[in-house]
Amino acid sequence: MRGLFVLMTGLFLSPLLIQSFSSASLSPENETLRPMEELLYQRAVLEAASDTDLAHFDQELEDKSFDLFTSSSYHRLLAQRSMIESIEHQIMDSQDLRAQMELSMIKKDWKSYIKNSNFQASNKQLTSFSDQVTEEISQIQRDLSNHLLHLSGGSFKNIDGNGFSSGRWALTFDDGPHNSRTLAVLNNLKTYGFTATFFQLAKLAKRLPSVTQQLVNSGMEIANHSYSHPNMAKLGLSSLETQIYTSSDVIEGVSKRPLRFFRLPYGSGQTRSLIQNLLSNRNLIHVAWNVDSLDWKDRNSQSIFNRVKRQMARQKGGVILFHDIHAQSVKASQLLMQAVRSGEISGDLMSVGEALR
Amino acid sequence: MKMIKRNSAFLVFAILGLLFVAWVYLGPQRTTFSKADNIQKINEVGLLGTVLLNCADSPDRMNCPSQVNSQSALSLMPKIQAWEDDLFKQLAPSSPQEEAKSTCSEYCSCSTWARYFETQKESWVAEDSDLLDLKKCPSFEALSKEKKELVLRLLESLYLQ
Numbered sequence A: 001m002r003g004l005f006v007l008m009t010g011l012f013l014s015p016l017l018i019q020s021f022s023s024a025s026l027s028p029e030n031e032t033l034r035p036m037e038e039l040l041y042q043r044a045v046l047e048a049a050s051d052t053d054l055a056h057f058d059q060e061l062e063d064k065s066f067d068l069f070t071s072s073s074y075h076r077l078l079a080q081r082s083m084i085e086s087i088e089h090q091i092m093d094s095q096d097l098r099a100q101m102e103l104s105m106i107k108k109d110w111k112s113y114i115k116n117s118n119f120q121a122s123n124k125q126l127t128s129f130s131d132q133v134t135e136e137i138s139q140i141q142r143d144l145s146n147h148l149l150h151l152s153g154g155s156f157k158n159i160d161g162n163g164f165s166s167g168r169w170a171l172t173f174d175d176g177p178h179n180s181r182t183l184a185v186l187n188n189l190k191t192y193g194f195t196a197t198f199f200q201l202a203k204l205a206k207r208l209p210s211v212t213q214q215l216v217n218s219g220m221e222i223a224n225h226s227y228s229h230p231n232m233a234k235l236g237l238s239s240l241e242t243q244i245y246t247s248s249d250v251i252e253g254v255s256k257r258p259l260r261f262f263r264l265p266y267g268s269g270q271t272r273s274l275i276q277n278l279l280s281n282r283n284l285i286h287v288a289w290n291v292d293s294l295d296w297k298d299r300n301s302q303s304i305f306n307r308v309k310r311q312m313a314r315q316k317g318g319v320i321l322f323h324d325i326h327a328q329s330v331k332a333s334q335l336l337m338q339a340v341r342s343g344e345i346s347g348d349l350m351s352v353g354e355a356l357r
Numbered sequence B: 001m002k003m004i005k006r007n008s009a010f011l012v013f014a015i016l017g018l019l020f021v022a023w024v025y026l027g028p029q030r031t032t033f034s035k036a037d038n039i040q041k042i043n044e045v046g047l048l049g050t051v052l053l054n055c056a057d058s059p060d061r062m063n064c065p066s067q068v069n070s071q072s073a074l075s076l077m078p079k080i081q082a083w084e085d086d087l088f089k090q091l092a093p094s095s096p097q098e099e100a101k102s103t104c105s106e107y108c109s110c111s112t113w114a115r116y117f118e119t120q121k122e123s124w125v126a127e128d129s130d131l132l133d134l135k136k137c138p139s140f141e142a143l144s145k146e147k148k149e150l151v152l153r154l155l156e157s158l159y160l161q
């Protein structure tokens, strides 16, 4: 039975396989069949193939990196469904009552139908049938990509700060809110008179709404850094929707401000068109960075500050990345604020929104 | 009487069966093995991160393995962070303070452990202060032959991720 399954799937994948399959077990000359018989046989074969593809699809679903729009078993299932529908219409529209009865038999038990079928497909017939399926699959892939284009509200926008005019530095803090460190950063920002953008995780903002609200009330900008900080390059569609759409709803609910910016965790997945479409669909601009403090790895605030200063000296302006959840980050970002205020580093620190103005 | 005997025999059998299943799934050997593996991997990725961080900080490429420069090392760091986070998720919620303390200074991975325990909301003070990672493993060249090979192997798999 397994062998049959493999053959059935192979039927849709490779006309070459069909060549050997048909020359081995099908008689090449049998062109005098009732047209309905060929349709019924195709219907049974499609049922077999979609069983196999459904099993593959279920298996793929287990994989974290599953992506509906690129899954080939999903494409095949869609192609099979549309062909099944068209065949069934032809049979039901015909006056052939016997064929209609046989159709209902196939739906119950395609295996015995195929076993007992008188139909012997010719090489040519099967090849053209397989071509039809292939054409159907590519049509579905075209439709899907058109559908995705329709889905997106505009084109994907990404900022990394490299185009900023001289001395404009967007100061950004990721992975918060944190119940004490975010507030310590806020305190420093107020002391030195700067604003900044906080890329927050929705699951934390939900837990610590008062921290987010204090940031907003002090004129800070809130942005989205996903729901729970997964590596989004590896996620399927429904998880991506949670990480982008649900998180946006949560953060907007807490901050009471519309979101403009999103930053992918680890900056990972920026080139995935599915992610780009979901972001632009929600009118979110992706914000990368061009100065990385590496404050998650380095525990020494002085060397973090030196690293930032060195990178700032190499470019005119840009986006600086800190994390407001580490003790060393609070101190290192304070050293930066101090250095800019005193003129040791020229330019100004501000939120992303202000830097774009 | 016979019924009771048979029932209690069945009960004993069922309990033994449950114990066997529990032993297979939660058995100490199995968990210790994967936990030790995980701790070792965190040390190794922590070492790679420290080497790359020192490389990113040296514009002259002096502290770098030959296939990276300071700019590419900088752009690899988010991948290290993602890798560590992944390993953290696998290890959580266990708290291998002792194992981490006894191995982190050898791998210059104390800062990585500090971050792990931070995510677990636990305090962590390594005897060899975790501030010393960068000074203890100042450059790729300063590593032992084994550690160099390890770093190169890990670097290769990082590129594949």
Ligand SMILES: [Zn+2]
Residues within 6 Å of the ligand: A174, A175, A225, A229, A265, A266
């Ligand atoms: Zn992050």
